[in-house]
Amino acid sequence: MTNDISKVLISEQELDNLVTKLANQINLDYNGKELVLIGLLKGSVVFMTDLIRKINLPCTIDFISVSSYGDSTESTGRVKINFDVSQSVAGKHVVIVEDIIDSGNTISYMLKYFDGKGAESVKICTLLDKPDRRVADIEVDYSGTIIPDEFVVGYGLDYAEKYRNLPYVGILNPNVYS
Ligand code: IMP
Ligand code: MG
Helix, strand or coil, X not given: CHHHEEEEEECHHHHHHHHHHHHHHHHHHCCCXXXXXXXXXXXXXXXXXXXXXXXXXXXXXXXXXEECCCCCCCCCCCCEEEECCCCCCCCCEEEEEEEEECCCHHHHHHHHHHHHCCCCEEEEEEEEECHHHCCCCCCCCEEEEECCCCXXXXXXXXXXXXXXXXXXXXXXXXXXXX
16 A cells, blocks of 8 residues: 555654644634534544644534545535534534645635534634645635645545545555546
């Protein structure tokens, strides 16, 4: 499997540092507020479980499943909700937890979605930000790190549902998908 990875981009230790940085920022900003962390399945799962263990505020977690990519490496621009959160977000402070923001279409849709459900505030926390191919006009509130325009996998991120279990983030060898 590791032959499919052309380069380790972010090591386990570096990931831990990024997650700690993001959790510290959230801990400061949401002190005294009712916080709901909403993970976008499935890519955010590994990041989410690490992040919440570093959040020291009362909070709840939830998940929503959306798809935009199918098995390709480029955004279709369409977002479909496969299943929804299990609680009302009305009056609550929502932080959407995402593995990576590429075109921004997914997160732009989610911002409007939770806003429309009456959330008190909606912010974005992404582990990785790939701004080169950004289409949507969005502001990323919490960003772990900016990465170049390469297709990456591991630490929850997949290609065709595989590689999510790698403990690091690596660049997928293009010969896997071309
Ligand atoms: P966007 O709607 O184009 O911003 O895409 C966001 C979603 O596309 C993310 O939640 C990922 O699931 C997926 N995605 C974008 N870039 C990558 C990548 O480099 N590796 C794995 N998944 C990616
Ligand atoms: Mg994905």
